[in-house]
Amino acid sequence: MSKNNDNGEMPSRRRFLQRTLSLIPLAAAGSSLVTLSSPAAQSDSQGVSADYVPVFFNNDEWRFILAATDRLIPTDDNGPGAVSEGVPVFIDKQMELPYGHGQLWYMQGPFASAEPELGYQSNLAPRETYRRGIKAINAWCQEHHQKVFADLSHAQQEEILTRLEHGQLSFEEVPGTLFFTQLLENTKEGWLADPLHGGNQTLASWKLIGFPGARADYQQVMEHPNQPYPLGPVSISGKRSV
DSSP states (O other): OOOOOTTSOOOOHHHHHHTTTTOOOOOOOOOOOOOOOSGGGGSOOTTOOTTOOOSSOOHHHHHHHHHHHHHHSOOBTTBOOTTTTTHHHHHHHHTTSTTTTTTTSOOOSOOOOOOGGGOOOOSSOHHHHHHHHHHHHHHHHHHHHSSOGGGSOHHHHHHHHHHHHTTSSOOSSSOHHHHHHHHHHHHHHHHHSOGGGSSOTTOHHHHHHTOOBSOSOOHHHHTSTTSOOSSOOBOTTOOBOO
């Protein structure tokens, strides 16, 4: 989570995207029936179901994911945020795929601390990181604020996320920085992914950065470098932005 700027406002999503465009979005039982109850989720956003049933997260975990992703990419003047674009749905679906089970990379010991450039080093699969981390954070919030994370104010939630990011809050069950990195990466992936995978349901992020998506022919564009692409983005399934 980025630090506030000098006037107390969070950096714009455009600057946030400039730092994250190198990402390649992922293609990416016992569910509890819950709804997208965050205020951001109630904003108009086509393609997002208010009755989505999580396939991995339980009710307490789902409320955390809704609240946390809403703080990482909130709805603002640049457009819809993470919740209204379905990013929590993207993350939930990823947890039941090989990615969520840690089956896409080597997960045998020995495990050691290392630079990020050397790859994933934890013995926890992503779904274990979420399950342990959310439980630990909610317990910490209960102890210090008498409320779980989802029931705190936006300012309190942002302070906790910032402390996790900078290693100022950690737990025996999972390192705080590991949990925050997992959450932030999946949030960015979901917001920039093809709608086929759950997030970016209105193609808002692609439209914001000028990415044309799955259009088949760019030949005419190659003759006009450094000029905005004139057509809106199209998803793999043929969905178009409005």
